[in-house]
Amino acid sequence: MSATVSFPVPSPHGPRTVTLSYARVGDGEPLLLLHGIGHHRQAWDPVIHLLAGERDVVSVDLPGFGASPALPDGLRHDLPTMNAALGALCETLEIDRPHVAGNSLGGLLALEIGREKLARSVTALSPAGFWTEAERRYAFGVLQGMRAVARRTPLPLVERLSRTAAGRTVLTSTIYARPGRRSPESVVAETLALARATGFEETLRAGIGVRFADDIPDIPVTVAWGSKDRLLIPRQGVRAKQTVTRARLVRLPGCGHVPMNDDPALVARVLLDGSR
Incomplete structure (x- = not known):
């Protein structure tokens, strides 16, 4: 069952109210799932039932995607604002340092949350931010x-x-x-x-100069890449491993950029292993 929650997020002009749509199911340690640009939280549906037996799973529509409205005036669809909004979401839902898994844009956000030490573990599926300029x-x-x-x-x-x-x-x-x-x-x-997706153009513009260049030494990190990813080509996974030096790099044979539907059992196992 989906629900919505609203909470304040700081802006240069004072707090602004952000509203996000999410679904929550299962029992166990919390696991926050973040989708990619232009997608919605239902991208995770093929693996939700496989995760819910061991995790308290929260899948969220990012601001301006799915059923979540765009950010209000005064807030940009950039990484700092997204991180602040997701941190406020967890605080509002009384989730303390969840495991975080994300795909594409969501994978980049998961890594950002991990870098800020706000996650117990991070699993990033074909995360953005490890590209060359041409890529x-x-x-x-x-x-x-x-x-x-x-x-x-x-x-x-x-x-x-x-x-x-x-x-x-x-x-x-x-x-x-x-x-x-x-x-x-x-x-x-x-x-x-x-x-x-009302947040598509602004989110894409905010990503033009984005590179993920920091190590995450203090928590478990898994980076997984589909062998048939046609959007963010698999060699970017090698760069991710070179950047996040202690990360576990996992190949997803036969999977594309959004692997949850291509091989639900494999992806669920990677997420559960990563959050152990």
């Missing part, structure tokens, strides 16, 4: 193209395409290695989420 431009161009297609494609055509494996491949093969496994309903929902 960043390529990824941003692909994301902008996906956004344009999602916004211009009429909903009846999206629904029709989603009914066949070939159509789901047309719509989602950039981020999934096995798009035929995604349900038609999920493909329609995530296409709409990308088209309607």
Whole structure:
């Protein structure tokens, strides 16, 4: 069941109220799940039931994505603001230093939270921030193209395409290695989420100069990369390991950029191992 929560976040002009949509299920130590740019918390649905038996799982729509509204005036969709908002979310939900796992943008945010020592462990799936400038431009161009297609494609055509494996491949093969496994309903929902993401452009602009360049020596860190990631190419995982020197680098064979749907059992095992 989804819920919303509101809380104040500091800004240069005084506190601003941020509202986030989230879902919470399971028992055990807390595990916060963060999705990528243009996606929504339902990206984690294929693994939620595999995690909930051992973790108190909180999946959240980031500001301006999914069911969460964009940040109010006075707050930017940048890393410091996102970190402040997620820290305030945890405080409001009475979650003390959760395990944090994220994909793409969410992986970068998870690493940022870990660097600030606000997490018990970090698991980052194809995290942003380990690119060269050419790789960043390529990824941003692909994301902008996906956004344009999602916004211009009429909903009846999206629904029709989603009914066949070939159509789901047309719509989602950039981020999934096995798009035929995604349900038609999920493909329609995530296409709409990308088209309607009010925080997309500002979040993308804020990422232009982003590089993750710090080690995280004090907590367990796992970096996992799909072998068929077509958005953030797998060699970026080697750079992540060189930067976060004690991190465990895990390959996800046959998985794309959003691996949770390509191999739910493998991803759930990586997340649970990383949070032990």
